[in-house]
Amino acid sequence: MIKVSLLFFVLFTGYLFSQNDKTDLDYFYEEANFLCKESDNDLDYFCKAYSLYRKASYDSCYVYSGKSLSKVKEQRKKDVLNYIQGVSAIMKGLHKKAKSNFKTISNNNNFQQLKYLKLGSINLILKNYDSSIYYYEKWESGGIKKNIKLGRDAYHNLGLSYLHKKEYTKAKEYFQKELNLVQVRDTAAIIRTKMDLANVYYNQYLDDEAIPLFIEAYDLAKLFSDLELKQYTAKNMAVVEKNRKNYQKSVDYYIEYGRWKDSIWNRDKIWELTEKDKQLAVAQKQQEIVLQEEELKRQAVVQKSLVIGASGLLVFLGFLGYFYRELKSKNRFITQQKEELNVANKTKDYLFSVVSHDLRSPINTIKRQHEKLKRQLKNKEYDAVSETTNNAIALTESTSHLLNNVLHWSLEQNNQLSFKAEEYPLKPLVEQAVYNFEEIAEAKNIALTTMLEATILVKADKESLKIVLRNLLDNALKYTGENGKIEVKTYNDSEEFSTIEIKDTGFGISEEKLAKIKGLEDLSIDKINRSEGVGLGMLLCQTLIKKNNGKLLIDSELEVGTTIRILLPNASA
Template sequence: MNHNAEKISVNRDLFAKAYNFYKKKNYDSCYVYSTKALSVSKNTNEKDILNYIQGVSAIKKNLYKKALINISAISEGDYVSLKNSKLGMIYLNIKNYKKSIFFYKKWEKNNVDTKLSLKRNAFHNLGLNYIHVKDYGNAKKYFDKELKLIQKEDTLSLIRTKMDLANAYYNQYLDDDAIPLFQEAYDLAISFSDIEVKQNSAQNMAVVERNRKRYKESVEYYEEFIKWKDSIWNRDRIWELTEKDKQLAVAQKESEIALQDEKLKRQRIVQRGLLVGAGGLLLFIGLLGFFYRKLKKKNGLITQQKEDLNIANKTKDYLFSVVSHDLRSPMNTIKFQHEELKKHITNNNLEGIKQANNTAITVTKSTSHLLNNVLHWSLQQSNQMTYSEKEYALQPIIEQVLYDYENLIEANAIEIKTNYIKNSLVKVDRESLKIVFRNLLDNAVKYMKGKGIITVEIGTDDQNMAYVSIADTGIGISQERLEKINALKGVSIDKINRSEGVGLGLILCQTLIKKNKGILTFESEEGKGTKVVIQLPVFSEQ
């Protein structure tokens, strides 16, 4: 995730937290998270919502100046109606009645979709504003509007509005209009559960009756007012006593908890002792297990070393067999040819000298090839053969090997044909690949038995693998031996029986091709020649 994506993720997280706290009416947390979100937010709509919910949170905390900053920052877009109504409320609370009226009037022009409860509240606050500026006509107008929106079951709103409207009339000395409203509010308050409402309505009636010089009725209302006032005091007193009882109960509970904690501490000490003992036992068992695993691992290592030694011994036996069997015959041949050469020199037989010399050279090259294979196999088995994988084109590697074989091929009257369909790039160890090519060319020449053609082709197959094929027109391979040669892909030297006619060179070729992540396959038919295909993965820079 890049830096911008991380910022967007943080913005959304802060916004979501602020809005969720607002929905849950947790205004303190909403205030904190909306502040954080506003510091990083760039989106106008998002900032409008954050300013609104922080402004409402500030109002709930009586931070009206802060609320004024937030609500004023809302853009003149989709939230303009809410903005004007909240500004009207804020200015009413800070007693700037003219500005409050100004913003409520702006709200009134565009309040079609406003909720019923918000409309009622706005009309009520407009009525209060007009009372404070002594514009009683407009005060009555908006209180009347509010009354039309109040449902009958909303007793509290009816009482509040009737009392505010009555005060508007009363301040204009319109007693005939005011007194019935005070009376209605009082009658509703009697059957209502809110004690403060009962107290306020009784006080209003006491003042009205005193001003009408009906002192007896006024005293009765004052007595009722005092009764409700005492009820409020008693209620608060009961709450206070209840709170003290709670505190005493909590203190007693804490004392019981402390005693229980002391018991638990003692139990924990006993448990710790048991745990220490159990831990010591587990440690002892763990140590036994550790030493057992170590011994088992050591035995496994010894077993593996024994298996490796067996393979090494079989490899050694195989190599000794190669040296003792495959070298004995050519060395005897060379010895015999030297004796023949000596005889021909004595007899001055030039044709015999030439023939003996050519035979000795051929046998010597074959023996040299065998020794090279033994050397390479020994190095490979002892992990001393260096592998250095790099990107190479196949064609130059093939051409280098073919160049080295020009003299041998000409001497044997063999024709080389090349078909470079596609020169692929492969990632291989070049030197080990050359060893494979030399062995395969040696075999092709060796089993040609006279004149013939060797065709070398490179290209790409259907599996998107680079391939090199070396096809000869030699004597071919029997089906039985061909199956054994192709089976070498997954067989190690310790499982090869030399009596089956599989030489070291072919095993070395399979090993080195596998090391280069390739596949070596032989196709042949007796009397028609042999085709060897090497498949290698095409190098890709991805």
């Protein structure tokens, strides 16, 4: 039986200060502050490096601590510099360098326990589990006054080290110690520790002990706000149900896992777009300031020209000509900005139309489904609950797909969708796209087959082509009934183009609707009539294929099926 992949939460945590007890970090700061007062900044950069470390400027701290280490001779200063350079190296992902720094620190100071904690964490990252255990146990036996968070994180990493070594009794012991230190209100820590203990049992095939812990972690994550934890626990449940041969439940959990993964991606993308909007607003304000300053300068020139007289008038005319050219240039720039703004407004209006038109119905339907589910649970109609839940999940997945298309279309229209045409083999890309839909096809009892040539090389943008393939495969699965077939194959169409063909035995498309879809190739935002049923997904596909210098051909017959061909330029073309 294939077991759940371990979820590793290796912790590089700092210290929390109590009111009465000093930690090793307190002693470290006292030592560094004392040495800084005695240091000659011009010679060894000691204080500069330490100041940058306190400001969390790790790149600069790494450089200045290196410069200082090459000059200082006093061991106490070397210990401080090796510690702050080691921390900076960790933040830069230079774990072997950090390990070297911490091992160089002597034991003749008041913060040696910090050294053991860092070496334990680094060795865990580098998969040196025996060394990780060695340093953590040295820390544990050091007899220092520990706070709750510090002890919890150290026990967590000790448990992970023993889990990697398959010493499950010791792993369970330290995860239990971690759980004992977790505060009731720290839901995230409880979820992680429950998953850790579940993995200990699951790797020993003690499913009766492991699965309740996985379920408990999953139920807690559903009520918690952390999207990553929702994603991890859903994936664990998907694998558990798959191993128990509950394939429908496994598919449901995988769908939920994908939904949380998409939510994380959308959240990060929204943050990125928000940051860009802030930068644009700042740039616009700076431009307004520059224009105001130039206007003030022009007025000053005019006043001086009037006082100077005829000779000054000639100078003024010269400046006036210069500013006229500048103004004309700015007018062209403003006109260009206005045109771009018009396009952006049309795109915005269309996207609002999509959201208001296409989201209203599924959101209302989901609401009714939940109300129906509530009634069924209240009336104990358990046989109908599963069907209602599946319908709600399907509607949610469809709505998520629509939102992805809205996001991609918005990015493409604002030239923010990364596009880079490169030469690469076509087969791996198509295989990856098909693989992502295999479980869904299996759940619907649809035969999804491929026949891909390994020698085809095309020149296109990989990411935009992935978006097209996901849309087309999703449509094929959506409109193909149970026991249907979907065939995906690639072949050389000519010396100029290669073809990806997606053929299904679905419901087909009427001639009237097919004509509208084919008309999308030359359709712009301002010509779209949403009342005619033109969807954003096919418009997005047509736009991206056209941007890749390719073609999208569609043939369909009602009750027979649909064949879609994507023509892409060959690498040698």
